[in-house]
Amino acid sequence: MPIRSLSSALKLGAVILIFLAGVWAQASGLVDDFLFYWPDVKYLSVQHLWLTLISGSLAIIVAVPLGILLSRPSISKWAESLMQLLNVGTTIPTLAVLALSMSFLGIGTLPAVFGLFVATLLPIARNTYVGLRSVSPALMEAAAGLGMSPTQRLLRVELPNALYVIFAGIRTALAINIGTVPLAFLIGAGGLGELIFTGIDLYDTVMMLSGAIPTALLAVGVDIAVALITFLIVPRGVNPGRQR
């Protein structure tokens, strides 16, 4: 009981602090300063989300089949080396990837999408591969022994059982993606990076935060959305979130 009353006291304190911070922000005119950028935030957030959506979907479309392909027994010999190659790919800083893709594809949305796509690819492919490989051999033997064809095994047993891990990869990848989109401004693709980098250049904290705070909120929002999709799509028997 003492612990519970302590934690509820802390919660109450936090609420009061937030309220006081709000009062202070309002009184000092900070809210008005932020609201000045509201139209920009709206426009840029949409642009930001578009970049994530396009690059993210492309990454999922490519990475999931890639992970499936790599997990097939017929190419298991090379799978680990290919995975290493992708790993090396992620160690290249995203900024460098963006810079490189700019030098091939010029300025604008296209090189930004390509750079983001590359940065997002690996976590999804890796998790798909690992998720499929970690399906218990006993399940695979049972599935084979009951007379499922390789495709039926993939669709009815392997993918459903790996789905939770695959979605975890997508979640991580999209969070990285949203956090990386601001860099896309540097190669002329827009997004909330416009407010952030311009704010930094102008020593304008309010402008910088008007870009940074929505970016953070978008990341949290997308994360929650993917978590929700995971909760709904992954079958109950293999969904840690839905076990009674």
Place this chain on the structure above:
Amino acid sequence: MIRLDNLTKVFDTPDGAVIAADHISMEVPQGEICVLLGPSGCGKTTTLKMINRIVRATSGKVFLDGEDTSGLNTEDLRRNIGYVIQQIGLFPNMTIEENITVVPKLLGWDKNRYKARARELMDMIAMDAEAFLKRYPSELSGGQQQRIGVARALAADPPVMLMDEPFGAIDPINRAVIQDEFLKMQAALKKTIMFVSHDIDEAIKMGDRIAIFREGKLVQYSEPDELLSAPKNAFVESFLGEDRALKRLNLVRVRDVVSDDIGTVDVTDTLATARERIDSHGYRDAILMVDDRRRPIGVISRDTTASQQGYCRDHTRGLPAVVHLDDDLRKVASLMFAHDTTWLPCVDDDGRLCGQITQRDMTHHLGSRYRSRRTAQPVIDGDRPAGS
């Protein structure tokens, strides 16, 4: 019927070729359980898995019901063979109902038919369909999961079943229960079953026939009683253990040994009558007392008849134990040891006395098998070391 014809598996390993199964030829008659038994790495599991091609045979053929299976497509072959594995392998993403109906769905049954079949199977394994069909495997205990595993293998009513140490991962108490249930089901279903085990007691309990494997070779293939009474060589002997004669106790029912020659007294008899009967039957220390429906209710000891007067009903000692006609001799021996007695009354389903079983009868019954063997099979048997 399952017939294996020179089935061989050679694994190529970095250390050279390893022969996991060496020209295995055997036949399991329709409706029987054949247990493949042996130490680990002896080739029993490999042999089993070659039948449904989980392991590809290097050479040799498998015949099911007389038909050569090498012409069949792998998926079709497997859908017609029930398969149960030790790790159970229920699909955690599917409900119990979906798990059970996997094979019927693969075979293209319509929805009503496979749903009805799922319920029928739940009845068969004595689990409540309403309570379990919509649940997921992770919500069931190990024993329940393996029952479902067996139900899934039986779903499309395959004539043949392969079971790879199916009850190996279940605790001993539940294992005995599931084995009994399974035998009861098998008595009705009459599947032809190959069953891998490394547990001799399980093999004796489950098997109509037992195949002993060693280093990829089939060493002996016989009925359990034959196996225990006439092990073919020193390896089989040592594998079965020093107490193999005791294991035969499991195989013999009271019914086979019981003698109906038993003297009794009624509750209304006098002790003097009891004394006479004890003497006339030559009993050493006591006689059984039965009630008016010939149910055993107590014993009158010789000492009592010598020292007391009156009616039997007033001088009875409690009954040590009774055995049923369908009990096995292992239980009988155990009761005899527990109650320090050399004989026990036997009763039928209604609890009526139908004879007695004595320690001498038991040893005689078990021993006669060895004696007849010794005379029937003199020293000619080459696999048998001389003098044993």
